[in-house]
Amino acid sequence: MKTILSLQQLTKKFGALTAVDHVSFTIEKGHVYGILGPNGSGKSTTLGMVLNVVNKTSGNFYWFDKSYSTHRALKKVGAIIERPNFYPYMTAYQNLALVCKIKEVTEENIDKKLELVGLLERKNDKFSTYSLGMKQRLAIASALLNDPEILILDEPTNGLDPQGIHQIREIIKKIASTGTTILLASHLLDEVEKVCSHVIILRKGKMLYAGSVDKLNASFGYVELKAENHEDLLSIVQNHSWFTAEKVDPENHIITANLTENIAADALNKMFVEKGIFLSHLIKRKESLEEQFLQLTNQ
Numbered sequence: 001m002k003t004i005l006s007l008q009q010l011t012k013k014f015g016a017l018t019a020v021d022h023v024s025f026t027i028e029k030g031h032v033y034g035i036l037g038p039n040g041s042g043k044s045t046t047l048g049m050v051l052n053v054v055n056k057t058s059g060n061f062y063w064f065d066k067s068y069s070t071h072r073a074l075k076k077v078g079a080i081i082e083r084p085n086f087y088p089y090m091t092a093y094q095n096l097a098l099v100c101k102i103k104e105v106t107e108e109n110i111d112k113k114l115e116l117v118g119l120l121e122r123k124n125d126k127f128s129t130y131s132l133g134m135k136q137r138l139a140i141a142s143a144l145l146n147d148p149e150i151l152i153l154d155e156p157t158n159g160l161d162p163q164g165i166h167q168i169r170e171i172i173k174k175i176a177s178t179g180t181t182i183l184l185a186s187h188l189l190d191e192v193e194k195v196c197s198h199v200i201i202l203r204k205g206k207m208l209y210a211g212s213v214d215k216l217n218a219s220f221g222y223v224e225l226k227a228e229n230h231e232d233l234l235s236i237v238q239n240h241s242w243f244t245a246e247k248v249d250p251e252n253h254i255i256t257a258n259l260t261e262n263i264a265a266d267a268l269n270k271m272f273v274e275k276g277i278f279l280s281h282l283i284k285r286k287e288s289l290e291e292q293f294l295q296l297t298n299q
């Protein structure tokens, strides 16, 4: 697996405030990563440091293999970290042609990138006539002109209407399907869940989780159980490998236990019957990703 970016204990202090606090994670080629956290959790500052627009206080980051200087590496990075800003009196095509000159790449990619973001038919319209969603899509086309190894987006759907949000998310998925690595910052759990394969969760500058979205979602849930023979039921739950971290409600004797595997309710019921326990109460629940995220960020 090829490493695109590696952060090691990266830290940024603004005076007494630690905006990013010893954050370490690695971005591997071909995945879509989301940096997820509430407002002010340090997402933009993290992106700013790796893009050399914010000076780090301590720690390190490396682009590609360590032999790349940040300056050289950034030529292989496409990033949108501010509101898209183009010349309003020029057409989309003219604006992108100018970007090609600045990036020292040929103009042959322009139509292909405009098509990717659904703006080919509007390429001769002035930027000033574009909606916010179109402006954002043009910015994505612009960031892709030099076929970067990684596309970095800060809150790519902020301020857009639901249709605009949907279009941007579909474009991100399309870009990812061509093998481009993507790193996006978002405060929207739903967004990260929909488009990202991996997530880094920040809260007050500290990293709470880094890993696959599936793993975060892979808690097998928990069960609530009750039977007339409470002591026998509790003993089975305490000794069976399917259960962990059981709790008993002292009022109604309902036992709550986390599941260690994905066991269906009928299989649970069958196992208890075979051990002579007839359940009067069996509920199987799974915490949503949202509940897990809130638990992580509220702790």
Ligand SMILES: Nc1ncnc2c1ncn2[C@@H]1O[C@H](COP(=O)(O)OP(=O)(O)OP(=O)(O)O)[C@@H](O)[C@H]1O
Residues within 6 Å of the ligand: 014, 017, 019, 037, 038, 039, 040, 041, 042, 043, 044, 045, 046, 187
């Ligand atoms: N230039 C600066 N000077 C002082 N404090 C700053 C500066 N930039 C950011 N901060 C502070 O650092 C913390 C992290 O901000 P940052 O913008 O990185 O968070 P964020 O997660 O991207 O949030 P948002 O989505 O609201 O931008 C915040 O408390 C913010 O006020």
